[in-house]
Structure formats: C-alpha cells, structure tokens
Amino acid sequence: MSRLVRGMIEGPNSRLLSQLPSSICLYIHVPFCSHFCPYCAFSKATWREDLELAYVTALCEELSGFERLGLGVKTVFFGGGTPSMLSPASILAIMGQVRRCFDDSELTEITFEANPESVSRPFLDAVSEAGVHRLSLGVQSFVPEELSVLGRVHSVDTVLEALALLGQYPALAINIDLMFGIQGASIKAIQYSLDQLASYDPGHVSVYGLSIEPNTVFAQRSEPVASEQVSFEIYERVIQVLTGAGYRHYEVSAFAKPGQECRHNLAYWHFDSFLGVGPSADSFLLGARFSQCSSLKTYLKDPTSPFFLTPLTPLSDTHYRTEYLLANLRVLEGFSLDQYQHRFGHSLQDDYPHVSDRLVLEGLIEYDSRRLRFTKKGIYLHNEVLMAFIEA
Ligand code: SF4
Structure with missing residues (x-):
C-alpha cells in the first residue's frame, strides 16, 4: 500500500500515517498462566479454554486493524504470560493472521516464550509449522531449592525433559532464562545451573537479577533477597563462565553465541519502533508510547488498538x-x-x-x-x- 493511501485512512492519527516506518517489530502479549509466581508483576490471567478462544478471536481482530496500513514486520515476539499454553490451532491462527495483516517478506525472527511444563511434542510441531525461529525457555534455575523459593510450578526434571525434547527440533534456536539474587543464592548454586545449562549448549542465555516489584506476593511478604555483595559475585561468575564458553555478553542481561543475538530485543535497546498487541502490550511508534488496556475482560469486549482510538502524544x-x-x-x-x-x-x-x-x-x-x-x-x-x- 502506498504512503499516499495510508494518509487517507481516517482516525485520530491519520495525518501521521505517512511518517510510519515501512516495517516494525511486533510484540504479542499472551496473558495466560497456569499458576502465578509470587515475584511476577506481568499482566496475566488464569487459563481457560473458552478464554483462549475469545482471546485469539480478539487478537486477530486487533491485528486486522493494521492490515490497511501496509506495514512490514521484521520480528515477532510472543511474550507473556505463558505463550506455550496456547493450543497448536491458536498458534497457527495467530501467525496466519500476522502474515495476512503485515508484509512478512523481511520477517527474519519469530520468538516464542515457553515454560518447561508446557513444552510438548504437539506444541513444538505447531511452532515449527508456524515458522518460529527461537524458543525462549523460562528455566530460572537448575537447583530445586531455588525453584521452590521462586514458587515456580516446574521441577528440574520437567526442565530436563523439555530440553531433551527440544533437542529433537534442531531448527529451533534456544534461549535459556536464568534468575539470580534469590534468597539463599550462592556461587555454588549458580555454578551448578551454568554447568547444567552448558550440556545443552543453548545459543542464547539471559540472566536476570530478581527484583521485588510492587504489588507482588514477594513485596507483600517482604521476601528477602540475596545481599548486594552475593548478587555482585554471582553476576561476576555468570559473566566469567559464559564469556569463557564462547558467549558474547552483548547486553546487560544477555549472552549470545555468534549470530544468535535476539534481534527483537536489540530493536528495543536501539530505540526502534515497535508495536505491541494483546492486553497490556506497550508500543512505541512515531516517537510516542501507548499501551493496550491491561484487563483481559475489557480487551475481549473491544480489542481495537489505541493507535486507532487516541491521538498520539510524542x-x-x-x-x-x-x-x-x-x-x-x-x-x-x-x-x-x-x-x-x-x-x-x-x-x-x-x-x-x-x-x-x-x-x-x-x-x-x-x-x-x-x-x-x-x-x-x-x-x-x-x-x-x-x-x-x-x-x-
Ligand atoms: S513469571 Fe511467567 S509463568 Fe510466572 S506468573 Fe509471571 S508470566 Fe506467569
């Protein structure tokens, strides 16, 4: 679609349409979780089959609003929540709609966040069929006591089973998320997690320090975290081990083998334009930030993107x-x-x-x-x- 035609579309931002970039990075928020982790401040809802169906219908409607703009898409990132809870049919329906509504000829990276307990063969078959390139696995730790402090629903055995299954899908690049700064954390524990991780040789590792966010269970019960000194030593060890194993430390929390950097996240860090869809998703377009409503109930009633409803304020x-x-x-x-x-x-x-x-x-x-x-x-x-x- 030409930029002239774009400028003729009605709406509070119609006069700005000709200034839109030719392609954007797309974030898709999937709000469902089977269990709420006590440290988590992300927008989420308890999964139900009928809610998933309604969510996919609403999301496809939100995406269809952008079809008229003729935008290209460079990267797609499914985050959550727990995107891996989606059924194979939902995954294929959403990616089909993305490809219908955006020009995908320059789409080079699709990332899907997954939790170990929902990694299954049907799920991996579906993401492979949908053209997903990267799977980001929320492992957090290979130490049972740390998973328990974090209130994660998965066990270390579940992680190992998920990684073994992923090994049968070599076309999928893997990121493993680890967390440090947990109460009782030690150099010995992080070294154990790093040793376990090394045997699976993921192309990308993300290591986050636990922070106590307001309005979380951890904040309410003043959950203790590791001391600054211990966290510092753990972070130092992480950098030393991962860079020694051939990873490039390219962002504060991110380590990649050559060519395995996450292009979608690099776009955030380089302050490029991105569009977020799904409840609570943030966007940054034309120098302005805007967010979709955070309530799933409200979203299901009217998923129109704020881009078409509210004048942008740069x-x-x-x-x-x-x-x-x-x-x-x-x-x-x-x-x-x-x-x-x-x-x-x-x-x-x-x-x-x-x-x-x-x-x-x-x-x-x-x-x-x-x-x-x-x-x-x-x-x-x-x-x-x-x-x-x-x-x-
Ligand atoms: S950390 Fe992940 S799995 Fe746990 S509640 Fe938050 S979004 Fe859900």
Whole structure:
C-alpha cells in the first residue's frame, strides 16, 4: 500500500500515517498462566479454554486493524504470560493472521516464550509449522531449592525433559532464562545451573537479577533477597563462565553465541519502533508510547488498538533523550556520540555535562572511538548509572 493511501485512512492519527516506518517489530502479549509466581508483576490471567478462544478471536481482530496500513514486520515476539499454553490451532491462527495483516517478506525472527511444563511434542510441531525461529525457555534455575523459593510450578526434571525434547527440533534456536539474587543464592548454586545449562549448549542465555516489584506476593511478604555483595559475585561468575564458553555478553542481561543475538530485543535497546498487541502490550511508534488496556475482560469486549482510538502524544525532548540513553546504554558496545548529536541537535556532554563527567571519573562509563559505553565496573553497577541519567 502506498504512503499516499495510508494518509487517507481516517482516525485520530491519520495525518501521521505517512511518517510510519515501512516495517516494525511486533510484540504479542499472551496473558495466560497456569499458576502465578509470587515475584511476577506481568499482566496475566488464569487459563481457560473458552478464554483462549475469545482471546485469539480478539487478537486477530486487533491485528486486522493494521492490515490497511501496509506495514512490514521484521520480528515477532510472543511474550507473556505463558505463550506455550496456547493450543497448536491458536498458534497457527495467530501467525496466519500476522502474515495476512503485515508484509512478512523481511520477517527474519519469530520468538516464542515457553515454560518447561508446557513444552510438548504437539506444541513444538505447531511452532515449527508456524515458522518460529527461537524458543525462549523460562528455566530460572537448575537447583530445586531455588525453584521452590521462586514458587515456580516446574521441577528440574520437567526442565530436563523439555530440553531433551527440544533437542529433537534442531531448527529451533534456544534461549535459556536464568534468575539470580534469590534468597539463599550462592556461587555454588549458580555454578551448578551454568554447568547444567552448558550440556545443552543453548545459543542464547539471559540472566536476570530478581527484583521485588510492587504489588507482588514477594513485596507483600517482604521476601528477602540475596545481599548486594552475593548478587555482585554471582553476576561476576555468570559473566566469567559464559564469556569463557564462547558467549558474547552483548547486553546487560544477555549472552549470545555468534549470530544468535535476539534481534527483537536489540530493536528495543536501539530505540526502534515497535508495536505491541494483546492486553497490556506497550508500543512505541512515531516517537510516542501507548499501551493496550491491561484487563483481559475489557480487551475481549473491544480489542481495537489505541493507535486507532487516541491521538498520539510524542515524548517530550527531555523524556525522549533520557529513554534513548537508557535503552542504548544497555547494549554493551555502547552507542555513537555522533548519532546522538545528529538525532538531538546537541552533544551528550552538552545535555548531561555533570553526570557524564562524574560517571567517567568514577570509572562507570567510558568514551571509546566516539562511542559511549559501560566500563566493566559500570556493567555491574548499571542500575546506578541509569539512575544518574534519569535524575539529571
Ligand atoms: S513469571 Fe511467567 S509463568 Fe510466572 S506468573 Fe509471571 S508470566 Fe506467569
């Protein structure tokens, strides 16, 4: 569809349609879980077969709104919730609708989040048929006591069974999620998880520090977490072991074998446009953020994307600059100061003179060939660095 035709579509943002990028990254939120983990702040709902059918119908309707825009899609990411709870028919229906509503000729990466307990042969057959390239498995730990503290529904045996089954689908690239900073965490426990993980040789590993989010069970019961010192030592060990095993530490939490980086997440970190569909999904288009309603019940009644209902309000210059910095700094190769200047019309040193100088002096960030990036110390203390820019 030509940009001229796009501009003729009615709606509160119709005059902006000609400025849309030719292709976007698509996030699909699947809200269902079989069990609610006590640390989790994501939007989720208890699975029921009738709700899944209604959700798929609503999602396909939301997607159909974009068909008129003629957008291309570069990456698709199914997150949740637990996307692997979807039936094979639902998976195929959703991907069929994505391909109908967007130009998929440049679609190079489809990622599906999965929990070990819902990895089955019919599920893997369905994602393979749907053209999924990557499966991101929420393992969190290979230590039974840690899974129990996290309140996960799966056992270590379930993880091993899921990984063994995945081994029969070599076309699927694998990411394994691990979590650290759990109460009782130790170097010995993380080393055990890393040793177990190594025997499956996943192409990608994501390692997240546990944070206590407001309005979670952990927050209500003031769940203790590992001390800063222990978490620091564990994170240090993770980096040492994974980089020693040939992974490139390319983002604060992400490690990839050559060519296995997650393109979808890199788009977030490079501050590219993305569209989110499904309840609670966030979007960033035309310099503005907007979110779909978080209630599944409300979503099922009217899944129209806010893009067609509400005028977009672009981020203020200051807000945009800060978000750009926070996203780009997470990528460990840093970002180009010349690009920053080109984008914002002034240099980073002009915008953040005291912060950037102080962080350099404290050895947390460094300039290298006109790029700004974390130092090794800054990687460990990344939250401190990011807060310094937010508060500037
Ligand atoms: S952590 Fe994952 S599986 Fe657990 S409740 Fe949250 S979305 Fe569901």
